[in-house]
Amino acid sequence: MKHCTTSTILKLSVSLAACLALVACAPSESGTSASIESSAATLSAAPLFLESAPIEALSVAQARTQLAPGDTAVITGQIGGTQQPFVEGYAAFSLADPEIMFCDEMGDDHCPMPWDACCEDPDKLSALRASVQFNDAQGQVLAVNLKGQQGLAELRHVIVTGLVAETSTPENLIIFADGLYLKPTTEL
Numbered sequence: 001m002k003h004c005t006t007s008t009i010l011k012l013s014v015s016l017a018a019c020l021a022l023v024a025c026a027p028s029e030s031g032t033s034a035s036i037e038s039s040a041a042t043l044s045a046a047p048l049f050l051e052s053a054p055i056e057a058l059s060v061a062q063a064r065t066q067l068a069p070g071d072t073a074v075i076t077g078q079i080g081g082t083q084q085p086f087v088e089g090y091a092a093f094s095l096a097d098p099e100i101m102f103c104d105e106m107g108d109d110h111c112p113m114p115w116d117a118c119c120e121d122p123d124k125l126s127a128l129r130a131s132v133q134f135n136d137a138q139g140q141v142l143a144v145n146l147k148g149q150q151g152l153a154e155l156r157h158v159i160v161t162g163l164v165a166e167t168s169t170p171e172n173l174i175i176f177a178d179g180l181y182l183k184p185t186t187e188l
Contacts, residue, residue, distance in 0.1 A: 048091075048134065049150050050161070050181040057159045060097035060130050064173050069166045073175050076159045076183075078102070080115035081129040085154055090133070091142035095160060095175075097128035102155060115154035130173040132160050150182060157183040 057076035058066060067073055079085050081096030096102075100117050111118060117125055133141045146152055162177035 048180055050159075050179045053181050053183070054159050054161050054179070059099065060095055060173070061099060061128055063130065063164075064127070064170060067164045067173070069164050069168050071164045072162075073164050074159065074161050075130065075175065076157070077130070079152070079156050079158060080154055081117055081125055083113055083116045085115060086145070086147040087133075087141075088147075089143060089145060091144050091146050092131065092133035093146060095130045095132050095158070096125075098157075100125060100128050113154075130175055132162075132175045132177050134177050152180075152182065159183065 054074045057074045060075060060077045063073060063075045075095065077095040077097055078100070079093050079095060080102060081100060082094045085094040085096075087093065096117065100120055102115060102117050134146075136142055147154075152158075159181040160175055160177050161179035161181075162175045165174035165176050168174045
């Protein structure tokens with residue numbers, strides 16, 4: 001099995017789906033369960049969840065046009081835009097622009113997965129998503145589930161801080177995150 005590498009991400013960053021599949025790869029055989037435990041310890045020790053909202057957050061659409069690889073990023077959005085926005089077993093998810101109309105906002109209960117925004121135009125949806133991942137000191141995606149931590153779930157409005165990955169392109173924005181603010185539902 002292989003580690004996820006920057007060069008691999010670059011090769012597969014044609015679409016968000018390829019990136020999300022990439023970050024889900026398993027650690028190498030040379031890695032041990034200690035390295036996975038180390039990643040888990042890093043996540044719980046790091047100030048991942050922010051107590052106050054970062055100021056001047058860009059929407060995903062704004063970030064895709066205004067930010068370049070290596071730039072500091074403060075981006076707001078909603079977790080979703082795909083059927084499985086969280087990458088199981090890893091600290092990574094899809095962030096969708098607030099402009100996207102999710103199925104639960106349409107006033108009826110026709111969709112079992114409203115976070116996938118299946119009623120949106122696929123091209124628009126693709127243009128309004130970003131990949132977010134939290135990496136360890138070695139640059140590997142933390143092997144920790146984010147879903148469920150501190151109420152983090154599909155459709156949750158968040159603000160992410162971090163850096164735009166060097167492998168990002170205008171078609172595939174990747175954020176190496178270092179902070180996550182959960183917007184209170186009363187703010188929405």
